[in-house]
Each structure stands twice: as C-alpha cells, then as structure tokens.
Amino acid sequence: MLISIFFSCLTSVIYSAEEVNYQPFELDKLLHEISEPGEPKITDEYIIFTADKKYANVGIAFSHENYKKVHSFSVFSRNNEDNIKSRQFLFYCYKREHKLTELNYRLVIDGIWTSDPLNSNTYYDDNMNLYFSKVEDARSIIVRTAPINSEYVRFIYKGQSNLKLYLSGTFTSWDPWIYQMKETQPGLYEFELPLPSGKYYYNYYEGLKPLTDNTNLDKVYTADGRTFSVLVVP
Template identity: 40%
Template sequence: MKRFFIILFLISVSSLYALTDDIFADNQTMQDALIANIKTVQAPVLVGDYILFTASGSARHTGIVFDFENYRHIHSFRRLVRRDPDEDEKEKDTGILFYIMKIPENIRLIKYRLVIDGLWTADPANPDGEFCEAVNLNVSKFFIDRPLKIHSSPRTDSSVRFVYRGESGQKIRVGGTFTNWDSFIYELQEVRPGFYELEVWLPKGEHYYTYYKGMTAFTDDTNPEQVYTSDGRIASVLHVR
C-alpha cells in the first residue's frame, strides 16, 4: 500500500511537470537571454515584457498560481542549469528553479502564491505581500512599474477609465460582462490617497459592471445608469462608442 502511494505521488509530480506551459517553444534565444538575468533566488524581476520568478531548487516540485487566473492554474517552475566552460561545457545545476511569465496586457499588479511540494505558501524571496480576504490566505505581490502598452495598430475597442473615490489603503476591483463577472482580473490602483483608477480596453457596445471590496459587490455611485441583470444582480451600465 505504501509503495502504491509513492508511485501515485511520482505520477502526479510527473504530470505537473508535463503541464508546464512553454512560452518560448519556438524562441530559445529569447529564453536564454532572459535566463541570463537570473543570478540567485530573489524577489521577482521585471525584464521587458516578462517577469522572472525564482525559487530554491531543493524542492521536488514548485509551481506558481496567479490572481488573474483566480489561483486555479498551477504553472510549473523549471530547473536552471548552465554550461560550465571549465568542465568541457558540462551542464551544472545552479540549485535555482525559475518561471518566466509574459505580462498580461494592461495589468499593473500581480498577486500570486507558490505551491512547493504540494504546500501553498507566499513567496519566501519576496517581502512584498498582503492578506487576501478573497482566498483567506497571505499572497505575494509584484507591482509592474512601467507605462501601459500603447497600441500602434488600429483597434476596434476603446480605452475606458474606471475611477473610484473612497478611503485610502483599500483593495478595489472591477468585474463585469467583459470579464464574465470574474472580479479577480482587474484591480484599480491607488494613484493618490483615496483615489483609485484603472484603464481597460473594451469593445464597443453596452457593458455591465460593479466594483468589489473583498467579496462585497457595489455599483458605481458616480454613474446614475443602473440595471438588474438576468441573474438578479444590480450593475452599473457602461456604453462604449
């Protein structure tokens, strides 16, 4: 029986590794250039359009989950090996695991947790974190300090700025028909005390939305147009032209 559970565990770990998403399958040169920035286990590092996450290589398996995916999909880290010129270019294990994430469009704040050998934890290498009421756990966070990407090609959608005014130090999110009512994709940023905003590109047409604080949803009090949706919720109405 004990042997059965050991085999089952190894199969599970192997499956997790098999699920690793490789965003550089056709561009090894780019991956190598990004990996060259990894020197040690440290807090996340921003490099261009990517974030480098690192972890100790002592674990059998390390994964990472993100708030904009509702913490549902585990992305597996990889083991970092480098060729040692002093030993005839033999591959040498650095003792570091890494994961490279391409930054989703128009996201400025990433919240995440690690899954180390099946145990969920905040990132021990990242001192920046907070308690998340939505999942009732401590999460790590990383602010993407760069301008939002400007599209040079013609678009069929328009830029919409969500604005909320309230007490300072809150975590305000927005969700609606454009997120399939998932409130964990977009979080407003506090640009000055008590003033929160977020710019999102939305297709033309009518959209419904609400703000969220914790698990509480509320309409936009600056927008007088509201509607009852088919599932019984009250939502603010947004017209994108």
C-alpha cells in the same frame, strides 16, 4: 471557497520541474542575466519568477485565474567550469499583458501552498487567513500594434484624449467609418480585429484626416506623397 480550491488543486494538478532546452532569444538572455534566485524580475515583456534549485517541484497559481490552475516551474541550467551542465534555479516566465498593474499569486513548493519566500511584497488576507505574494509595477510598458494570438490583431494609437478615431485599411476597402477605436485609457486607443495571415496597409482617421500608426515604424510612401502604416500578420 478559495481554500477549497487550494486543496482541490493539490490533489488534481500534476506538475514537475522540467529541463527547458529552448526559449525565445530575449527570454534566454534575461535568464542568463540571473545569477541566483530572488525577487521576481520584471521587464516590459515578462515577469520571471524564480525558486531555489533544492526544490523538486514548484508551481505558481494566480488570482486572476482564481488559483484554479498551477503552472509548473522549469529548470534553468548552465555549464560549470568543467563544462558540465549544472542545475542553477527553477523559473516560471509570465508573459505580461500591457494593462497589468499588479499580479497576486501563491506558490506550491513540493506540494505545500505558500507565499513566495523570495518576494518581500506579501500581504495577509484576514478573511482567508493566508499570506499572498504580489508583484506591482508602475513603469510604463511598451504598447504597440501587434497580433495578440493566431486570430486577432490589436491596433493601438497614442494621442490626445477624447478623439473620435476610426481604423481603415485594405481590410475595409479603405472605408473610414466601419471600425471606431475605443479609448481604453486617457490618450490610448485600441481595437481588436480578426485578420488572416497577410500584408495589410492601414491608417487611423480623425474625420477625413489620416493618421499613421505612431506605435508601428513600418510605413510605405506613395508617389503622390501619402503615407500608410504596414502590418504583416504571420
């Protein structure tokens, strides 16, 4: 089944390595730190895959997408000694989710499916008779309350295990019993809530005890000594 998906992708997906003129500042900084293509570069926010500039087209497909979609690599260039823009390497940036523990993938290099020749972490699947590449990262990852897309905000709290926490704020008229946080990992509590653009004040509640968001440094302090977390949704 997986092999048939590979071959269907070859005939149905068109991709090319294109020049990228803009990327977020942090990503641009990371790309400029890469002197040559090599092993995947892993940070708290990104995994950057690179490929040799000699290839015309490179794509990447992931196991969590059942290898049905091939994502195109882009071209990274920098000015040489003569101040002429020179093609340095190809890259694809994967913006990582905070729960990611490993990422399995294959490349399509100039139309040929293959494991990543620059990643030493490969494994052989006996059932598929194919080599796959893998990224593993055991480091802790920054987890914080933040919008996850144009509609939803993921609220995060870090604390002791087995707490019964509720989320309350101006979006609930301060009713502390509507949204119960879910403990997704020991001591890590999450809740996703659709919120329109605006400025919100909120806290977590253990019973009637208020707890400010310890992943969000933005706070407001009232004249009577209370503290609330502040979130701005763009």
